[in-house]
Amino acid sequence: MDMHTVVVGTSGTTAEDVIAVARGGARVELSPAAVEALAAAREIVDALAAKPEPVYGVSTGFGALASRHISPDLRAQLQRNIVRSHAAGMGPHVEREVVRALMFLRLKTLASGHTGVRPQVAQTMADVLNAGITPVVHEYGSLGCSGDLAPLSHCALTLMGEGDAEGPDGVVRPAGELLAAHGITPVELREKEGLALLNGTDGMLGMLVMALADLRNLYTSADITAALSLEALLGTDRVLAPELHAIRPHPGQGVSADNMLRVLAGSGLTGHHQDDAPRVQDAYSVRCAPQVNGAGRDTLTHGALVADRELASAVDNPVVLPDGRVESNGNFHGAPVAYVLDFLAIVAADLGSITERRTDRLLDKNRSHGLPPFLADDAGVDSGLMIAQYTQAALVSELKRLAVPASVDSIPSSAMQEDHVSMGWSAARKLRTAVTNLARIVAVELYAATRAVELRAAEGLTPGPAAQAVIGALRAAGVQGPGPDRFLSPDLEAADAFVREGKLVAAVETVTGPLA
Numbered sequence: 001m002d003m004h005t006v007v008v009g010t011s012g013t014t015a016e017d018v019i020a021v022a023r024g025g026a027r028v029e030l031s032p033a034a035v036e037a038l039a040a041a042r043e044i045v046d047a048l049a050a051k052p053e054p055v056y057g058v059s060t061g062f063g064a065l066a067s068r069h070i071s072p073d074l075r076a077q078l079q080r081n082i083v084r085s086h087a088a089g090m091g092p093h094v095e096r097e098v099v100r101a102l103m104f105l106r107l108k109t110l111a112s113g114h115t116g117v118r119p120q121v122a123q124t125m126a127d128v129l130n131a132g133i134t135p136v137v138h139e140y141g142s143l144g145c146s147g148d149l150a151p152l153s154h155c156a157l158t159l160m161g162e163g164d165a166e167g168p169d170g171v172v173r174p175a176g177e178l179l180a181a182h183g184i185t186p187v188e189l190r191e192k193e194g195l196a197l198l199n200g201t202d203g204m205l206g207m208l209v210m211a212l213a214d215l216r217n218l219y220t221s222a223d224i225t226a227a228l229s230l231e232a233l234l235g236t237d238r239v240l241a242p243e244l245h246a247i248r249p250h251p252g253q254g255v256s257a258d259n260m261l262r263v264l265a266g267s268g269l270t271g272h273h274q275d276d277a278p279r280v281q282d283a284y285s286v287r288c289a290p291q292v293n294g295a296g297r298d299t300l301t302h303g304a305l306v307a308d309r310e311l312a313s314a315v316d317n318p319v320v321l322p323d324g325r326v327e328s329n330g331n332f333h334g335a336p337v338a339y340v341l342d343f344l345a346i347v348a349a350d351l352g353s354i355t356e357r358r359t360d361r362l363l364d365k366n367r368s369h370g371l372p373p374f375l376a377d378d379a380g381v382d383s384g385l386m387i388a389q390y391t392q393a394a395l396v397s398e399l400k401r402l403a404v405p406a407s408v409d410s411i412p413s414s415a416m417q418e419d420h421v422s423m424g425w426s427a428a429r430k431l432r433t434a435v436t437n438l439a440r441i442v443a444v445e446l447y448a449a450t451r452a453v454e455l456r457a458a459e460g461l462t463p464g465p466a467a468q469a470v471i472g473a474l475r476a477a478g479v480q481g482p483g484p485d486r487f488l489s490p491d492l493e494a495a496d497a498f499v500r501e502g503k504l505v506a507a508v509e510t511v512t513g514p515l516a
Contacts, residue, residue, distance in 0.1 A: 005029055006104075008111045008126070010037045010128040012312035013104075015304070018209045021129065022101035026124045030111060030119075037113025038122055041320040045116035048326055049075070049191045056328050057195045058116075066417075079194030086153035086198055087163060089138030094151065096134045096166065098432075101206025102148065103129055103155050105311075106197065112314035124159050124187050131182040132168030133158065135175065137203075143413060144334035144424030146317060148203035148229070151425070156197035157255045161186030192318075204337045207428035208307050211344060212300060214435045216499075218442055219297055220515050221504050222351055223256050226289035227263035227444040228467055229358040232452035234272035234369050235282040237264045245290065252297030255516045257290035262512040267464030269456055272369075283367075285357035289357035292354050296347035303340040305471065310337055335407065336422030341427035348434045349403035352396045352441040359389055359445045362452050375451050375482070382485045385448050388492060392444040393436045402434045422465040443495040446504060450474055451482050458482075466511045473507035474498060 004024070006017045009031040020026035030038075048055045054069040061068040061078070070078050103125060109115060110122040128135075135158035142149025157163035159470065161176035179186055187193075240261040245254045264270055281287060318328045363385055365373040376384030406427035412419040450471050453463045463471075475481060477496045498504055508516060 002014060005509060006473075008034055008104075008108055009030050010034050010112050012112070012314075013108045014311060015209045015212070018051065018101055018104060018206060018311070019213055020125070021104040022097040022210065028104065028107065028129050030122060030126060034111035034122070034405075035119050038111065038117065038119040041113045041116045042118050044303060044320050044324050045192050051117055055318075055326055058191045058326065071339065074205040075122060075191050076189065079189035079191070081195040082198065083153050083156045083160060084162070086149050087157045088348075089141030089154055091139035092283060093166075094137040094139060095432075095434060098207055099134045099137050099151075099155065100129060101210065102151055102203045103135070105190065105202035105206055106152060106155065106200055108311075109172070109200055109202070109314045110196065111318055111438065114314040114319045114321070115192070115316045115318045117193045117196045118190065121159070121187050121193055121423060122190070124184060125155075126183075127184045128158060128179070131178075133175070133178050133182065134166040136164040136166065136172060139429065142203060142425035143411065144201070144338055144422035144426070145332065145418055145420070147198070147200040147334065148425050149198050151203045152198045152200060159187050159197070160189065185296065196316055199317050199332050199398070200440075201310060201332065201334045201337050201424065202315075204334055204341065204428040205307065205310050206234065207432060208303065208337055208341055208344075209311075211428075211431050212303055212307060214294075214343065214439075215300055215348065217255075217502050217505060218435070218438055218499070219293060219300065219351070221439075221442050221446075221499050222293055222352040223259035223289070224263055224470070224504055224508050225355065225449055225490070226286070226293065226358065227244070227441055228449035228453060228470065229261040229445060230260070230282070230286050230289075230464060231264060231267050231269045231467055232371070232449050232456060233282070233286060233358075234269055234456075235286050237267075237270045238285050239282070240264070240290065250291075250294055250298060252301070253290050253294030255297055256293040259515045262289060262509055262515065263466045264464055265466070265512070268462035269453070269464070283357075283361060285361065289354065289358075290463065292350060296351050299343055299347045303344055306336055306340045314354050319334070334422030338407035338422040338424030338427045339423060341431050342403075342407050345405075345431045345434045346403045346425070348431070348438045349396070349399040352399045352438050355380065355441050356389070356392050356396045358411040359385075359392055359448045362448045363389055366458045368452070371452055371455060375448060375455065377482065377484045384485070385451070385488075388444050388447065391492070391513070392441050395441050399434050399441070402430045403435075406430065420504050439500045440492075440496050442491060443499045446470075446474070446499060447479065447492060447495045454481050466508050469511045470504065470507045473503060477503065508510060 142148040165175040373379040374384030376382035406423040
């Protein structure tokens with residue numbers, strides 16, 4: 001078994017496996033235990049299908065139409081129809097990594113043996129993932145209850161050889177053509193299988209898992225940029241002392257303070273409060289960075305706990321239980337995931353907000369303790385980073401709008417059968433935008449702080465080794481240093497990539513060792 005294969009068993013999966021499949025293109029394989037569990041559960045469904053008594057999802061309609069008993073000759077059509085009718089999404093295509101995560105997590109639930117689908121249905125889903133075929137899923141259509149119905153339906157449609165999908169070459173073609181080109185036989189759905197392919201929190205969970213991974217990098221990056229700003233502002237690192245954070249023992253706060261302290265080790269810029277511009281304390285955006293960043297870190301920890309529980313879950317309705325019962329339930333409701341998605345959007349907005357305040361302080365000659373206005377080369381002739389801060393402020397404002405929770409809304413559907421929904425998919429979609437914008441905000445602070453540190457160095461003050469390592473790596477990545485005005489957007493885009501790709505953290509860790 002090579003390192004690029006993820007084996008799906010009966011007991012859930014891990015965040016690392018989700019990211020490996022979604023972003024890394026890892027192959028997927030069903031374990032022998034999963035195939036056995038699939039076959040055993042299918043025997044139970046087949047036995048129930050043969051009985052005259054109606055069983056929800058097996059021999060009845062769905063949702064508000066569950067009261068109708070479906071005769072055996074119409075059941076295959078029923079399963080096809082639920083996929084076709086529920087594939088009703090609209091709007092832009094959802095990103096490839098999201099769709100791959102969505103499919104992989106649905107496969108995880110199928111493999112649990114609680115859904116009652118045949119092994120060949122699960123294998124076809126694995127085959128589609130391994131072929132690099134990505135169903136076309138649209139931005140709008142999910143209310144987060146019963147799970148991500150419309151997005152999952154578009155994926156199920158591809159398994160049937162219908163609708164559109166994107167090939168490994170990125171070209172959208174009819175799904176039937178793509179399956180044929182890769183030697184994959186479309187599935188012909190039987191009792192319960194259509195329903196089992198649609199009923200889950202897989203889209204919102206996949207986006208949560210990826211957002212958590214991205215935010216961990218951004219929180220460490222923000223600890224670094226906060227330290228660089230403190231250094232550039234000639235602030236004090238005494239507020240980062242471990243004994244101060246031990247008396248308010250929030251775990252994330254201690255971690256962020258320690259990260260910042262390690263970044264500042266050996267700096268000749270810190271502790272100049274009593275020089276030309278005496279001050280007793282640094283501003284909140286500098287002094288309270290560990291408290292704000294740390295609270296966000298603790299929120300990530302809570303989000304990861306919820307994600308891990310959901311990754312260990314089998315989400316479907318009805319479910320096949322080990323004793324042979326097939327029972328209806330409400331486990332598909334997205335509330336647990338939706339709440340943390342919204343919570344993460346809130347902390348992302350606040351991290352963006354405090355980050356922008358430090359950038360503004362670096363650019364204001366009245367508050368920057370001797371730095372030139374807007375860090376310009378020749379202020380008045382040059383505007384320096386004035387408009388970079390405008391861009392950052394616009395991104396922060398957008399983050400605040402994105403922080404308005406989606407999960408407080410509910411629009412009843414399915415003729416009032418689904419009368420309270422989670423809106424978790426919407427929470428996940430806006431969080432993705434928030435994470436993207438947060439990286440840009442951190443990148444602008446990085447750009448400003450490194451320029452300011454270089455200007456201090458030109459005055460004869462010696463930056464710490466970590467700051468020097470960041471500046472060297474950033475310049476090697478094509479991001480220019482101080483000087484006359486130039487076309488700024490390419491520099492900011494390169495700084496954004498430097499942050500997003502983990503190069504900022506990697507540069508610092510060459511000096512500090514691993515940061516948390």
